[in-house]
Amino acid sequence: MVTKLDIAKNKTIVLPEQVISQFTKTTELINKRQQDYETFYNAIALDEVKLRDCKLTPEREKSIELHGEPQHVVDGEELEKVAPDWNHGIYSVLGAKYPNLVRIILVPGIPPWYYAKVVKSNITLVLIDNIPVYIGDYKFIQDFPIDEVESLDIIIKAKDVYRYASEIFGRGDINFGTNVVSYLNIYTKSGKGLFGMTKTKGVRTDEIAGFSESVMFYAPGYDNLTNQDLVIPDNRSVIHWSPDIKLNDKGEYIVEFYYDDYIGEVSVIIEAIFQDGKIGYVEKTYSVKEAQR
Secondary structure (H helix, E strand, O other): OOOOOOOOOOOOOOOHHHHHHHHHHHHHHHHHHHHHHHHHOOOOOOOOOOOOOOOOOHHHHHHHHHHOOOOEEEEHHHHHHHOOOOOOOHHHHHHHHOOOOEEEEEEOOOOOEEEEEEOOOOEEEEEEOOEEOOHHHHHHHHHOOHHHEEEEEEEOOOOOOOOOHHHHHOOOOOOOOOOOEEEEEEEEOOOOOHHHOOOOOOOOOOOOOOOOOOOOOOOOOOOOOOHHHHHOOOOOOOOOOOOOOOOOOOOOOOOOOOOOOOOEEEEEEEEEEOOOOOEEEEEEEEEEOOOOO
8 A cells, every 4th residue: 555645845844953053043142132131231242352462552543543553563672672782773773683574775875874674565654653754854764763762563564555645755646556565653752753852963871770879968067167157148958968877776866967047947858768678758847046145
């Protein structure tokens, strides 16, 4: 006996795997809605958080908005640490210590000058504090002192590369074609661009770690007064200063000094540091009256 089965042509048979997959998606959607509902009363739900390994200053934030994310960031303190003693400016340090990021090219001229070309790019334009540098002033960048550099950004394949074309080249009909254009953005401590910082040539500033020698404090001696001393006014504002007082075994110190000609209230400020590193500070006042003769 043969049984005849009628099967609808348009009916879809749902497999178990499809049912499970749909159930999983529905559950995830419900959980997401529940989390958003709970977050509404406690915090703000964030879809995406960008993490950067550099300090996001207002200047850098502006640069990212205008030019794109920097691929490399070099801190000014790092530049100073790795700078050779013979360096004569930022380009000499970049060429010697960061050849994998920037290549320094000698441009023939009278006098010749140096051009910084970012690796993996055909054309490099220079900004200083987000201010475009005119091509005729590029020769001044090479000697920029590294101790005036806060940091620098290397932006490969910068966006909107024609933004500063007229300011850099003095005309607006520049066509970069298919060339890769990058930005070298140098942030200075003054924040005023290439000519916002002035530094005397031949003068180098260094910091020496350690303690400085105590300064000699001048105080007149009135042990043997003369008639001439009596007519010279003593208008000192600070009548005594001892930078290296040490207490005796009883924790005492006797100080002697001569007063000036001022009659009235005197302020005494005492600062101290203990062997365990704790510091002390106190202010006292007392009055000086004219002697009765």
